[in-house]
Amino acid sequence: MKNRLLLLTIGLLLIVGVAGAQHMKVQPAPNGITMPDGFRDWRLIASSLRSDNNTMRVILGNDTAIEAARNGKINPWPDGVTFAKIVWKNRTHEKWPTATIPGDFVHVEFMIKNSKKYVSTGGWGFARWLGMDQRPYGKDAEFAQECFGCHLPMKENDYVFTHPAVIP
């Protein structure tokens, strides 16, 4: 009797645990792209600030992106490159009124280079997750055309706005 109760308890705990983990998992973007693992640990490519929507951004790159940037292989960027652009609301520093710093987190967005897989969007897969609860952006897979449309002015730069920041 005791053993059956123990087994039942373990079983229930397992069910609760799996359900909890599924709830925590970030849902894929509507075009099937899943959030790249470990982007928080990627290395620096550049930063930017947009006064039109009061946000600041840091652009990180995976190892392939960092290697390409350091070797000047950036137009086109090679397949395998992934950029993460992390976006926050502008905030004024409490002790330095002329300094703008990252405030609330807005979203994180990715560009994944695969010149065969993403032909219809310039060789880049686009994805974005909104807010601290990381909701996928876009109603259906067509959302990527909106991203691509915005990047069209950068066609001569492999559709990439970011220029790697110079560090000696």
Add this chain to the structure above:
Amino acid sequence: MKNRLLLLTIGLLLIVGVAGAQHMKVQPAPNGITMPDGFRDWRLIASSLRSDNNTMRVILGNDTAIEAARNGKINPWPDGVTFAKIVWKNRTHEKWPTATIPGDFVHVEFMIKNSKKYVSTGGWGFARWLGMDQRPYGKDAEFAQECFGCHLPMKENDYVFTHPAVIP
């Protein structure tokens, strides 16, 4: 005779090589701090933009800093933490006029936490290297008092202006 000439040539090449390498090496700061190795590969802590001197910055941290930031151990920061603040002139993006991006590199500066070694400057060692040729900042070791003076308003935050940016 031929062997002696060969040895002489090799010897001369070695001398030239060593002299060249020494010339390339970044000189230590006037307080003896040497440029931390590999800071370009450190991970992200935050970014900022200063409208008073038209510069933008990215703050990276060594492994100890990243671990402390992720565990909320930031006031005080533990010994062993090092921050690198990389500074560029503001530049307007050529295709997005309301976007500010990193232009010319200005300098890189460091804060190194060692509560015993750097008692006179709040437990932090300060150092800065200017320009693409990485010239040490400061005439003598007293320069660090200038850095520390500027950081005094942040005394209640362990003398650190930077707040780690939130990433979900």
